[in-house]
Amino acid sequence: MSTPDVSTPEGRIVYDEVVAARAPWSRVVKAGETLRIVDLEGNQAVDCILYRADDPVERYSAADTMTSQNNVYLVTGTRLLSNEGNVLMTITGTTVERHDTIGGACSRESNSLRYGHHTRAQHACVENFVHDNAQREMGKRDVVPNINWFMNVPVEADGSLGIVDGISPPGGWVDLRAEIDTLVAISNCPQINNPCNGFNPTPVRLIITAL
Amino acid sequence: MESISTATTHGARDHARSQAGLRAEFQPTIPAAAALDRPPGVAPDDMLWEETVEPGNYAARVLPRGANLRLTDLAGDTCVQLLVFNAAATTERLNLPDTVKIQWQAYLGQGALLLSDMGRVLASVREDTAAGHDLFNAMSTQARNDTRYGSGSVHGSAPNARDRFAVALSKYGLGRRDIGPAANLFKKVIVAADGSFTWHGDESPPGGRLLLRCEMDVLVALTVTPHVLDPRSEYTVTPLGVTAWRGAVTAGDDPVRLSIPERARAFENTEDWYLS
Numbered sequence: 247m248s249t250p251d252v253s254t255p256e257g258r259i260v261y262d263e264v265v266a267a268r269a270p271w272s273r274v275v276k277a278g279e280t281l282r283i284v285d286l287e288g289n290q291a292v293d294c295i296l297y298r299a300d301d302p303v304e305r306y307s308a309a310d311t312m313t314s315q316n317n318v319y320l321v322t323g324t325r326l327l328s329n330e331g332n333v334l335m336t337i338t339g340t341t342v343e344r345h346d347t348i349g350g351a352c353s354r355e356s357n358s359l360r361y362g363h364h365t366r367a368q369h370a371c372v373e374n375f376v377h378d379n380a381q382r383e384m385g386k387r388d389v390v391p392n393i394n395w396f397m398n399v400p401v402e403a404d405g406s407l408g409i410v411d412g413i414s415p416p417g418g419w420v421d422l423r424a425e426i427d428t429l430v431a432i433s434n435c436p437q438i439n440n441p442c443n444g445f446n447p448t449p450v451r452l453i454i455t456a457l
Numbered sequence: 458m459e460s461i462s463t464a465t466t467h468g469a470r471d472h473a474r475s476q477a478g479l480r481a482e483f484q485p486t487i488p489a490a491a492a493l494d495r496p497p498g499v500a501p502d503d504m505l506w507e508e509t510v511e512p513g514n515y516a517a518r519v520l521p522r523g524a525n526l527r528l529t530d531l532a533g534d535t536c537v538q539l540l541v542f543n544a545a546a547t548t549e550r551l552n553l554p555d556t557v558k559i560q561w562q563a564y565l566g567q568g569a570l571l572l573s574d575m576g577r578v579l580a581s582v583r584e585d586t587a588a589g590h591d592l593f594n595a596m597s598t599q600a601r602n603d604t605r606y607g608s609g610s611v612h613g614s615a616p617n618a619r620d621r622f623a624v625a626l627s628k629y630g631l632g633r634r635d636i637g638p639a640a641n642l643f644k645k646v647i648v649a650a651d652g653s654f655t656w657h658g659d660e661s662p663p664g665g666r667l668l669l670r671c672e673m674d675v676l677v678a679l680t681v682t683p684h685v686l687d688p689r690s691e692y693t694v695t696p697l698g699v700t701a702w703r704g705a706v707t708a709g710d711d712p713v714r715l716s717i718p719e720r721a722r723a724f725e726n727t728e729d730w731y732l733s
Contacts, residue, residue, distance in 0.1 A: 308554075309595035309638040312654075313685050318593060319652040329619070329636070331598050344652070348563075348593065350554025355576030359559045359722045372574070386574070387634050391554045401648040405564040407557055 255282045255421055257455035267447040268436035270374035274299045275424040275454060280338065283432075284419045284451040285396045289412035289444035291435040292395040293351045293371040295388075296326060296334045299427035302384060304328045308347040308391040318401065319344040320393065326422070329390075333425045340420040343413055346394040348401070351375065352437045361439045374433035394435075395420055397442050411441045483511035483696065492700070496527070499702045506701035510681045512694040513616040517625040517678040519544045522731070523706045524671040526580070528679075529698035530587060530643045533663030536684045536694050538596045538618045538639035540626075541571055541579045542676040547631055549575045553592045553638050559719045563648055565590040565640065568713045570720055571669070577730060578723040579675055581713050584668035588660035589645025595685050596622070596639050606692045615692040621680040629676055642667060644684040656686050672707060672727055 254262070257280065264286070265271045275281045283292055296306040307329040312318050314327055321344050326335045337345075350356075353372035357365040375389045396414040401407045422430075436447050461472040485508040486492050490501035505524055509531070510516045520526060528537060543549035552574035557563050559572055566589070571580045596618035602609025609617040611624065622636045643665065645657035671677075683694045707714060707724065714724045 303633050307595060307638070309593065312593055313595040316654050316686075317652045318648055318654075329598075331600050348554060349558050350552065353555075353574065353576070355574070355726070356552075356555045356559055356572075358576050358726060359555075359572070359719045363722065363725075386548050389574075391552070391638055399558075401563050401652070403650070405562050405648075407563045408561050409558070 254453055255280055255455050257457045259453060260456050261452065261454035264449050264451050265432065265434045267434060267449050268369055269434050270378040270432065271434070271452065272378050272429060272431040273454075274427055274429050275335075275422070276456070277424050277426050279424050279454050279456045281422045281424070281430060282419050282453040282455070283395055283422070284417065284453065285414045286416065286451055287448040288414055288416035288418065289396070289441070290414070290448045290450055291397040291412070291437065291442040292450055293375070293433040293435050294393040294395055295375060295390060295431045297388070297429040297431065298328060298334065299429045302388065302429060304330050304332065305388065305390055306334060306393065308393070311347060318348050320347055321345075326393070334428045335422045335424050338421045338423045341418045342396055342420065345420065346397040346399040347391070348407070349394050349397055349399040349409055351389070351392050351433065352435065357439060365439060368438070369436040371433035371435055371437070375431060378431055394442070409440050409442050412444065483509050483514065494698070494700065496700065496702065503703040505703060506699060508699045510679070510697040510699060512681055512696055513692070515621040515625045515678070515680045516699060517629065517676065518701070519674065519676050520671045520701055521703070522671055522674050523704045525583070525702050525704045526669040526671060526677065527700040528642065528667045528669070529700070530661055530663065530665040530695070531698045532695035533661060533665065534693065534695040535681060535697045536644045536658070536687070537642040537697055538622070538680045538682060539642055540622065540637065540639050540678045542631075543573060543575075543579065544674040544676045547629070547635070547676060549573045549577070550635070550637060551579060551640070553640065557592055559723070560717065563592065565592055568716055570713070570723055571640070572723060576723065577727040578672040578720070580669040580671050581707070582667065583670050583713070584666060586662070587643050587665040587667055588662070589657060591641040591644055591646035591684070593648065594641055594646060594654065596680070597682055597685055601685070616682060618680040618682045621682070622678060625678045625680070641684055644687070646686060654686060656688060658684055658687055670704060670707065672724070673730070
């Protein structure tokens with residue numbers, strides 16, 4: 247975990263791009279392909295929702311994923327389930343101890359509760375997701391509780407829960423193998439009011455490989 | 458009734474009409490003013506809803522801002538999956554990650570708010586005598602209940618929550634896209650330090666109550682089905698009592714509202730919505 251591994255994953259590279267800080271991104275990852283998300287500079291939350299490519303009414307379910315593995319944290323081996331209980335993608339490897347799926351996506355509206363009404367005009371992940379969804383006639387109804395790659399949300403014994411300092415070093419990565427054709431929607435988190443991005447949103451690299 | 462012949466339309470009509478006035482174990486009381494269990498101090502005309510919900514079944518209703526919604530675990534083994542929407546704009550709905558994150562608290566209890574994805578408060582918990590609840594786990598699907606209980610279909614012996622919601626929400630113009638994660642009420646689940654779930658679902662008492670105040674005009678939809686972590690091999694869940702009555706809009710000096718700054722701002726955003 248201490249040595250950043252920015253080498254590309256095994257297989258033929260079919261896509262390799264850097265997603266700018268604060269930007270949305272989406273693409274279908276085909277069954278059998280692996281998406282590597284690289285946290286280039288460290289401590290960068292990457293918000294992510296998965297949709298079944300041929301029927302996006304079926305989509306990532308944080309609740310089904312947590313129930314099926316009896317744990318709130320996403321780790322190597324976690325199967326990312328849909329709301330119909332099907333496996334969309336599998337975490338085949340990661341350099342980071344755990345990832346979050348209970349913290350949700352930041353929004354202008356939730357920011358106003360968490361930090362104050364002065365944050366209302368700031369960019370947020372829900373803005374990215376809704377904007378990206380609009381190109382395929384999906385909308386806010388389709389923005390469901392998401393995955394936060396590289397984000398650290400502990401739950402304490404008294405139920406206290408919150409986003410704390412990140413645990414991903416520069417170059418940290420997570421590999422996601424698509425089990426069926428999966429539309430992956432990402433918001434490279436623009437949050438500047440909490441430590442999820444080290445108060446400084448940075449780019450991430452996305453590499454898709456096929457065997 | 459067997460003495461009435463249904464061989465003719467008139468006979469069938471008389472047979473149908475002769476059933477009026479029967480009372481089933483599971484039904485709403487209509488009109489609500491005739492509620493069998495009207496709370497003390499509540500005038501009949503302020504009653505909005507009384508219903509006993511059958512295990513495996515569902516209920517849904519629009520309730521006005523200020524309404525009190527009391528859910529009673531009649532026999533001590535109910536489990537309720539709850540969804541809440543802004544009735545006037547149903548794209549706004551309960552958001553469980555925001556609910557736990559904004560209040561810095563994983564567990565639902567007295568004084569907690571159910572928050573929407575638009576930074577407003579849909580409902581507040583005014584009284585809670587259940588052992589606990591669960592805001593993290595899934596709801597059952599047909600495939601799961603087929604595997605676990607032999608039959609998960611809505612016409613079978615172990616109806617699943619997801620398909621119940623699909624029907625309940627369809628009656629309000631919503632569909633499968635709108636079935637977000639639900640709060641699981643009356644079954645306590647704890648998150649351990651390593652992130653794993655610990656089942657405490659057998660701790661809620663008979664008669665345990667959760668009293669919610671609707672802080673917006675809301676569409677409430679609920680199913681009564683076993684929790685997905687329930688270790689029992691039989692489909693086990695007991696009836697839910699639902700009672701709702703009119704109430705006042707939450708005041709500016711409300712102690713729940715003022716308990717933490719995040720809640721106060723949720724009320725401010727809600728009041729801002731009602732300015733227009």
